[in-house]
Amino acid sequence: MNAVLKSAANDTAWPLQARGIVHAYEGRYVLQGVDLTLAPGSVLGLIGRNGAGKSTLIRALLGLLQPQAGEAFVFGEPALRMSDASKVRIAYVPQQPDALAWLSAAQMFDYLSRFYPKWDRAYAQRMLDRWQIVPNKVMAKLSPGERQRVDLIRALASQPDLLVLDEPVAALDPVARRELLREIALRAGEQGATVLFSTHIVSDLERVASDIAFLHEGKLLLHCATDDTKECYARLWLPADQAVHVPADALSRRRHDDGSVSCVVARDAGARWPDAANRPGARIDALGLEDLFVEIAE
Amino acid sequence: MDASLLTIQPASPEPIYRQIVEQLRRLIASGQLHAGELLPSVRDVAGFHAINPMTVSRAYGLAESEGLLERLRGKGMAVASNGHATHSQSQRLALLDPQLSAVAQHARELELSADAVMRRLHKLMGDSK
Amino acid sequence: MNAAKLFLLPWWGAPTLTRGLIGGLLAILMLIFIVVAATGRLGAREMYGAWCFIDLLAWALLMPNALVLARDARALRLPALERDAVLSLIVYAVALIVVPGLLIPPPASLTSVQTLLSFALFAAVPLAYMCLPGYLAAFIIVGWLILNQLSPNLAAVANMMNFTVWAAPMLLVLLLAIAWSWRRTVRGAIAAASHSAPMVLKLRMSAWKGSDKADIAQVRQRPDWLRAQPDLRRCGPEFPQQSLRVVLGGLFLPQRWTSRLRTWLWAVLWSSLFVAFMMLQAWSRHPQTGWLWRAGLFATLAWGIGFGASMVALISVLRLGRVWQNVTGELPLLALLPGLGARGDLLRAMLAPPLYTQLPLLALSLICALSLHLRPAALAFVLLTQVGAIAFVVVFVLLIAGGKLPNKWLVSVLGCAGFVLVSVSLFVPTLSDASTIRLPAGNLADWLIAGWLALGAILFCLGLRGWRGLVQRPHPFLPNGT
Numbered sequence: 001m002n003a004v005l006k007s008a009a010n011d012t013a014w015p016l017q018a019r020g021i022v023h024a025y026e027g028r029y030v031l032q033g034v035d036l037t038l039a040p041g042s043v044l045g046l047i048g049r050n051g052a053g054k055s056t057l058i059r060a061l062l063g064l065l066q067p068q069a070g071e072a073f074v075f076g077e078p079a080l081r082m083s084d085a086s087k088v089r090i091a092y093v094p095q096q097p098d099a100l101a102w103l104s105a106a107q108m109f110d111y112l113s114r115f116y117p118k119w120d121r122a123y124a125q126r127m128l129d130r131w132q133i134v135p136n137k138v139m140a141k142l143s144p145g146e147r148q149r150v151d152l153i154r155a156l157a158s159q160p161d162l163l164v165l166d167e168p169v170a171a172l173d174p175v176a177r178r179e180l181l182r183e184i185a186l187r188a189g190e191q192g193a194t195v196l197f198s199t200h201i202v203s204d205l206e207r208v209a210s211d212i213a214f215l216h217e218g219k220l221l222l223h224c225a226t227d228d229t230k231e232c233y234a235r236l237w238l239p240a241d242q243a244v245h246v247p248a249d250a251l252s253r254r255r256h257d258d259g260s261v262s263c264v265v266a267r268d269a270g271a272r273w274p275d276a277a278n279r280p281g282a283r284i285d286a287l288g289l290e291d292l293f294v295e296i297a298e
Numbered sequence: 299m300d301a302s303l304l305t306i307q308p309a310s311p312e313p314i315y316r317q318i319v320e321q322l323r324r325l326i327a328s329g330q331l332h333a334g335e336l337l338p339s340v341r342d343v344a345g346f347h348a349i350n351p352m353t354v355s356r357a358y359g360l361a362e363s364e365g366l367l368e369r370l371r372g373k374g375m376a377v378a379s380n381g382h383a384t385h386s387q388s389q390r391l392a393l394l395d396p397q398l399s400a401v402a403q404h405a406r407e408l409e410l411s412a413d414a415v416m417r418r419l420h421k422l423m424g425d426s427k
Numbered sequence: 428m429n430a431a432k433l434f435l436l437p438w439w440g441a442p443t444l445t446r447g448l449i450g451g452l453l454a455i456l457m458l459i460f461i462v463v464a465a466t467g468r469l470g471a472r473e474m475y476g477a478w479c480f481i482d483l484l485a486w487a488l489l490m491p492n493a494l495v496l497a498r499d500a501r502a503l504r505l506p507a508l509e510r511d512a513v514l515s516l517i518v519y520a521v522a523l524i525v526v527p528g529l530l531i532p533p534p535a536s537l538t539s540v541q542t543l544l545s546f547a548l549f550a551a552v553p554l555a556y557m558c559l560p561g562y563l564a565a566f567i568i569v570g571w572l573i574l575n576q577l578s579p580n581l582a583a584v585a586n587m588m589n590f591t592v593w594a595a596p597m598l599l600v601l602l603l604a605i606a607w608s609w610r611r612t613v614r615g616a617i618a619a620a621s622h623s624a625p626m627v628l629k630l631r632m633s634a635w636k637g638s639d640k641a642d643i644a645q646v647r648q649r650p651d652w653l654r655a656q657p658d659l660r661r662c663g664p665e666f667p668q669q670s671l672r673v674v675l676g677g678l679f680l681p682q683r684w685t686s687r688l689r690t691w692l693w694a695v696l697w698s699s700l701f702v703a704f705m706m707l708q709a710w711s712r713h714p715q716t717g718w719l720w721r722a723g724l725f726a727t728l729a730w731g732i733g734f735g736a737s738m739v740a741l742i743s744v745l746r747l748g749r750v751w752q753n754v755t756g757e758l759p760l761l762a763l764l765p766g767l768g769a770r771g772d773l774l775r776a777m778l779a780p781p782l783y784t785q786l787p788l789l790a791l792s793l794i795c796a797l798s799l800h801l802r803p804a805a806l807a808f809v810l811l812t813q814v815g816a817i818a819f820v821v822v823f824v825l826l827i828a829g830g831k832l833p834n835k836w837l838v839s840v841l842g843c844a845g846f847v848l849v850s851v852s853l854f855v856p857t858l859s860d861a862s863t864i865r866l867p868a869g870n871l872a873d874w875l876i877a878g879w880l881a882l883g884a885i886l887f888c889l890g891l892r893g894w895r896g897l898v899q900r901p902h903p904f905l906p907n908g909t
Contacts, residue, residue, distance in 0.1 A: 043350055064759050066905055080901035084664070084765035092763055094755040101643040102676050103657060111673060114663030115764050138654060140646035182348040189344060189351025206308035207349045227313040227353065286311035 013076025015194040021070035032218035045209030046198040054198040091155035095166040106135035116158040124157040145171040165197040202290040239281040247274040301338040301346035318357035333379040436515040440492030472534040487553035491627035551601040558608040560623040656686035664766030671776035677746040702726040728795040733853040740816040743781040744823040762904035808852040822890040829896025
């Protein structure tokens, strides 16, 4: 009875949670106090420029590195001291995976299948065929794209409750990429899997992510539902004579050569744009996510 | 109806769930979808377009609350039968409002008279027939 | 580009650490040479010999970097830089061959043209070795060894009577070979991992210890019939030790017995080449069966322990070090696979393979030592080297898993000290009675014992540090050095 209660409590715990994570490499701060929570069944797209700290954040979230401050939790347990029961529920694919290069894909799947009770042998076989990967070729001889596909298959075949992918689509062609996105979307929607993936391809994010987190210079600049992002944020353009009225809480501001200013603003609680939007000559432009991120990250 | 009837443009400033609702509205208004016709399941739409199923559910939910769709027990979503089949001209014209107001704004910026724009519109619609 | 820049150019091609080492070495040698030469204490013969050595080093270590630079310049579409790389070779040829050829007085047996020619040869041979594809470069070494073997009195044979007659065509052949190899490396954009890559690229590849990409390249190059066949039968959460070894790879990988046998045969084959070479050398000096037999046993002992045991220790520690550095490799897998988190299992999986490999080596060395009728003291020293290798493995396994690796300089100093201790302990007491070798202060045996005690103490402290680190770490699979 106790065990049942305990596992029920674990199921309701957040799949991933970070509190105030700070980390530095050689004195340079990569993460400066990141708080992040993933709700069960959500698909969080982590976006940011190269070197923004996405991979470091992901590793800290999974307990693969010891942050200098802050704490990460996986299914309610401290990430650095995860139990085997939690580990079975996780799959993680690093950027450019190169583990077990001395095994063939078939051997790696055979090996890993013993650790995951829900391992889907038929799925793994089907995907190897579909992505035309020779199962008996030693993995050191696969191209980086094939190698990454093998790792994606292995992650999905273990049927995880929490799937964490670091730049999963970078080495995939458009067809394989679409297939992966479809798989991610359906796993989350139907099996209730929670997914975290980092990317810098924004269109992928807009398709499958239910939430978006934008990591910029070691901080999370925004974290909200994908649909809301497009409706809640917009670019406000102010002509030169109104430039002083830029709202103080604007996410970014850029001054143009003619003195005019553009900035990214958010709607307030009553879904209204800031007052500056009503000034003479002011203009509000709805933005696609890509434009929004370029605007903020620049 | 088939999931391929919808087109999704992730890069557009319009959220995907709104894109779906707007397209359903147009398809129904134009008569391409008749009352009672079953819609593809959430899974089919999500799988076909590789989008999040929750986005599709949200779009269907919104369309249902607007009276475009209705939930048939055990069958899924279908086009609502409550009079939407016969769309008055004014209802269909209302669907063009967003585009028309954008045109109106651009015309003012370019200092074009309404007559000139109307003539052009006549010509365009005449050509397209 | 001016002359000073041409002088600096090969240095740009060198990796930072090697640049410092080569620069330091050459600078010290040059300084000693110039100072000693200036005092006038050196005879013409010594000066000639010393310069040949410096020349050889410079062309083996420094100049091949110009090829790397030229290759990169071609890839980056910088034709001017590519041309300058060739020019810098010519500038260095003038500085290291022509100028000394004119300044250094020729030894009695040589004319000044012959001196110049021999300097050029001492430059061309190492450069050819570094620039030619691996399989051709091997011929240079083998040829050199055979030449050395067939004519122990090479100096007497080539008594410089007809030196010019064979040296000039040889120089020409070498220069043509270098030119051909240069052109093909620069234009053909040959991958560093391919079989036909020049030695300089291969060496750089194997020295690339930043990640275990080099290990992967090695697996990729190896032909299928030589590749280890993993034994995955006893894996899974209920066999943590065996499963951990699969992920650690390399020497740690559980293999089917046929595959293991093949690995051993391969090692024996290579070692027996070395033993045969030693026997041949002994035969050429003392053509008696007794000597041949003794030389064979001695070579086996030196190879089996001095090399075998230390290499097994070194290879396994290097492999583990790389695993704990690569954050996209095996480390996340180890951390997230259920059932592999126990520290005891991990230590056993990391220690068992290198230590078990020491057992047959130990047996072999005992057999050799007994057949050679070594003195007990000598036997003790021989065994001490093996104990040292085992201690090295244990300590570094603790340091790696505990995340307490000391910095690179301390490790390399320790490595050098260990190497000196191992080689002195192996060779000196086995060849003569160590207790009778008098050093300026005390005898050698005492110094050796002191050295081993000091090394042991340092290793003990490091091991303790590693153990504490391992206990304190939340889990042992956190990356080192990031």
